[in-house]
Amino acid sequence: MNLNIDLASAKDKSLSKLLLSAAKPFLAPYGEVLALEIKSAERSVRVDVLPLGESEPIRVELAGYGLATDETGRGWLTFQSLTTSREWLTRIADKALADRRIKLPSATPMAMLQAML
Template structure:
């Protein structure tokens, strides 16, 4: 049986990071809804999240493609992305208008140096 250590380690890393980010996203977005799932694919540079908004019956899928991390001149951390899409066309359009710089401000306590080495 062939065993590709690089692929298995990358997959394990992505699964571990997904669990960590899922926990953080649940806390960060709890006033808007329940983050039901979060998956990170570091090779494809995609982050996919499933959220059940408060008061809704169906979840929404959000995908960030071409993600990265950046720090501005004040030291504030940002999650950057090349493209954002959702499972709702109207929500994707709102996101495009609300986030023209293709970045999301991260909480001030975000350990940027650690995340940058892991992502």
């Protein structure tokens, strides 16, 4: 048993649960967040969402994530690529998020997140 791998896995699971509880109200206007998984060694995030009015969930995967703060102090989730389980949605996301970043809620504890991620 490799203690480093076990600790990293436990950290990822704990952080995934914490961010799942934060993501639920943030994404509630669009649907129900069913699952959120962080793999910090891979710098990836996977979110499963059941959009309002839909019967099948959509999977969103961010690869190469990071955190950034702009000149106003606003926090952003940055990423290298975003894919979804729906090709049409991935294409929309490519256009809508061309700068490869997502604005985080103003109350996001950036220092804590940066230390954890």
